[in-house]
Amino acid sequence: MLSFRAKLPALVTITLTTVAAIGIMLVAISWTGVISFTKTQLIPRYEFVGFTQYVRLFDTERFHVAFSNLFIYGGCFISITLAFGFLLAIMIDQRIRAESLFRTIFLYPLSMSFIVTGLAWQWFMNPTLGLQKFVRDLGFADFSFDWLINPDKAIYAIVIAAVWQSSGLVMAILLAGLRGIDRDIWKATAIDGIPAWRTYLSIVLPMLRPMVMTCVVLLAMAVVKAYDLVVALTRGGPGNASDLPAKFVIDLTFERANIGMASAAAVMLLMTTIAVVAPYVAYSFHKLRR
Amino acid sequence: MNSKIIGRIGIYAFLAVSTAFFLIPVYIMVTTSLKGMPEIREGNIFALPLDPNFSAWFKAWSSACIGMACDGIRGGFGNSLKIMVPSVILSVALSSLNGYALALWNVRRAELMLGLLMAGAFIPYQVLLYPLVIMTRTLGIYGTLPGIIAIHVLFGLPVLTLIFRNFYASLPTEIMKAARVDGAGFMQIYWRIMLPMSPSILVVAVILQVTGIWNDYLLGLIFAGRDNLPMTAQLNNLVNSTFGEKEYNVNMAATILTAATPLLVYLASGRYFVRGITSGAVKG
Numbered sequence: 001m002l003s004f005r006a007k008l009p010a011l012v013t014i015t016l017t018t019v020a021a022i023g024i025m026l027v028a029i030s031w032t033g034v035i036s037f038t039k040t041q042l043i044p045r046y047e048f049v050g051f052t053q054y055v056r057l058f059d060t061e062r063f064h065v066a067f068s069n070l071f072i073y074g075g076c077f078i079s080i081t082l083a084f085g086f087l088l089a090i091m092i093d094q095r096i097r098a099e100s101l102f103r104t105i106f107l108y109p110l111s112m113s114f115i116v117t118g119l120a121w122q123w124f125m126n127p128t129l130g131l132q133k134f135v136r137d138l139g140f141a142d143f144s145f146d147w148l149i150n151p152d153k154a155i156y157a158i159v160i161a162a163v164w165q166s167s168g169l170v171m172a173i174l175l176a177g178l179r180g181i182d183r184d185i186w187k188a189t190a191i192d193g194i195p196a197w198r199t200y201l202s203i204v205l206p207m208l209r210p211m212v213m214t215c216v217v218l219l220a221m222a223v224v225k226a227y228d229l230v231v232a233l234t235r236g237g238p239g240n241a242s243d244l245p246a247k248f249v250i251d252l253t254f255e256r257a258n259i260g261m262a263s264a265a266a267v268m269l270l271m272t273t274i275a276v277v278a279p280y281v282a283y284s285f286h287k288l289r290r
Numbered sequence: 291m292n293s294k295i296i297g298r299i300g301i302y303a304f305l306a307v308s309t310a311f312f313l314i315p316v317y318i319m320v321t322t323s324l325k326g327m328p329e330i331r332e333g334n335i336f337a338l339p340l341d342p343n344f345s346a347w348f349k350a351w352s353s354a355c356i357g358m359a360c361d362g363i364r365g366g367f368g369n370s371l372k373i374m375v376p377s378v379i380l381s382v383a384l385s386s387l388n389g390y391a392l393a394l395w396n397v398r399r400a401e402l403m404l405g406l407l408m409a410g411a412f413i414p415y416q417v418l419l420y421p422l423v424i425m426t427r428t429l430g431i432y433g434t435l436p437g438i439i440a441i442h443v444l445f446g447l448p449v450l451t452l453i454f455r456n457f458y459a460s461l462p463t464e465i466m467k468a469a470r471v472d473g474a475g476f477m478q479i480y481w482r483i484m485l486p487m488s489p490s491i492l493v494v495a496v497i498l499q500v501t502g503i504w505n506d507y508l509l510g511l512i513f514a515g516r517d518n519l520p521m522t523a524q525l526n527n528l529v530n531s532t533f534g535e536k537e538y539n540v541n542m543a544a545t546i547l548t549a550a551t552p553l554l555v556y557l558a559s560g561r562y563f564v565r566g567i568t569s570g571a572v573k574g
Binding site: 002006007008009010011013014017018019021022024025027028029031032035044087088091092094096102103104105106107108109110111112113114115116117119120121122123124129130131133134137164168169172173214218221224225227228231232235245246249250253254259262263265266267269270273277281284 | 301302304305308309311312313314315316318319322330334335336384385387388391392395396397403405406407408409410412413414415416417418419420421422424425444447448451470475476477501504505506507508512522525526529530538541542545548549552553555556557560563564567568
């Protein structure tokens with residue numbers, strides 16, 4: 001058994017790092033919670049006003065746009081990235097030539113800043129510079145690809161850029177999963193005459209469930225944190241059409257000096273995050289204990 | 291036999307189209323950055339440059355105007371280095387020590403702390419930012435280099451600690467027992483036994499932090515202060531707020547220059563890079 005004296009350096013280390021970090025985060029979260037119930041605008045004013053900030057928040061048009069965009073963006077981004085990434089993994093797993101070259105190409109966007117990704121796609125999707133101009137110059141005068149400046153489509157422009165950035169991640173995780181599956185499954189299904197696509201969908205996919213879970217959580221976290229990409233690609237525009245909660249909170253805090261309401265929105269964002277990842281954290285924590 | 295050939299053609303066709311999708315933005319940026327402005331205005335965005343030259347790159351690096359200053363993006367490069375190097379060293383050193391203490395020293399409530407750290411890795415920054423601004427301002431480090439470094443260390447700690455803790459927890463317990471019997475203490479075991487066993491996990495952690503901190507935009511914008519704005523923030527200012535005619539070639543050259551550092555890290559270290567990105571969530 002370790003004596004207290006021997007353990008002391010470990011305890012000091014943990015106090016100065018883990019405990020301090022957890023402490024700071026808990027204090028900061030509670031602080032934001034408290035501020036959301038006060039009149040605070042530019043500087044903290046601890047005059048409690050109950051749920052007034054939340055009521056104001058729910059009366060704010062831009063908040064509704066941002067939160068409904070969160071679900072449109074999250075739903076499209078996660079489902080497309082999962083499907084595309086899974087397809088890429090399957091294709092790469094077909095004993096192809098130059099496998100590592102393809103893998104490198106599919107993964108490199110992951111190393112880039114969301115700012116870079118946003119700007120890179122901004123030019124391709126810019127109607128007067130990019131694809132629309134190119135196709136029109138070819139002679140198709142009616143061709144239109146104006147998602148960046150179209151309020152109904154701008155959020156989908158962000159989906160495209162985000163899929164580009166993240167599909168490689170899904171591919172890498174699921175490819176590792178595919179490589180771990182017993183090859184005899186393919187002999188068995190071939191004997192039974194089951195087509196390959198059916199085998200992937202009904203047999204392989206369920207076997208990859210833990211990896212798919214991991215992907216969903218990583219992608220969901222990217223959705224909740226999505227700020228830089230919006231700033232670089234659309235700046236939330238046109239108008240507020242492609243706004244997301246993360247950007248809404250930052251703008252209200254640092255540009256509009258409306259910190260009470262920003263805190264209320266941040267609390268709503270935290271609640272959404274908890275609803276999404278709590279089951280996953282509980283599950284991994286359970287696994288950790290064993 | 292025929293259907294098999296058709297199948298192979300289908301696979302390669304899919305891979306080719308996907309490759310085009312992944313390479314289009316970079317192709318556009320590289321070719322456009324090598325063109326002059328008249329050629330960009332008149333030609334099409336997919337055309338190869340007629341007279342490729344690097345003048346836009348030099349301008350982006352050292353003389354493009356960001357706001358009032360016309361020193362290009364090189365200042366941002368220096369700032370990003372000044373932020374990144376100490377942040378990476380500090381966060382990796384603290385997290386490895388922390389992970390080692392949590393994994394091998396039978397500390398009470400270690401599981402609870404790990405659970406909270408894991409939750410910490412998932413908290414959206416937005417809930418923490420304003421109180422952190424007040425805290426750093428109280429300490430007098432808001433808008434300074436030490437301020438942004440402290441913030442990066444704080445946000446890096448949860449994931450890195452989990453990575454190191456899982457690594458040290460997977461080592462055979464006999465190593466610790468033997469070292470303890472020989473009378474080695476906490477730091478001695480860390481320096482002489484644990485660190486020499488962990489080069490691969492150190493590489494994973496360093497790569498994760500180098501790319502993560504280099505690519506950060508939001509934290510640098512808020513906590514680094516005007517004089518220390520990282521390269522990503524200066525790039526966004528350059529591209530998204532220039533007045534007058536947009537110099538697309540300069541903007542794209544600046545974008546490539548900003549992306550170059552993490553891209554080179556990725557190309558030099560592919561396997562470790564992927565492990566870092568996934569390990570926080572996969573193994574946790």
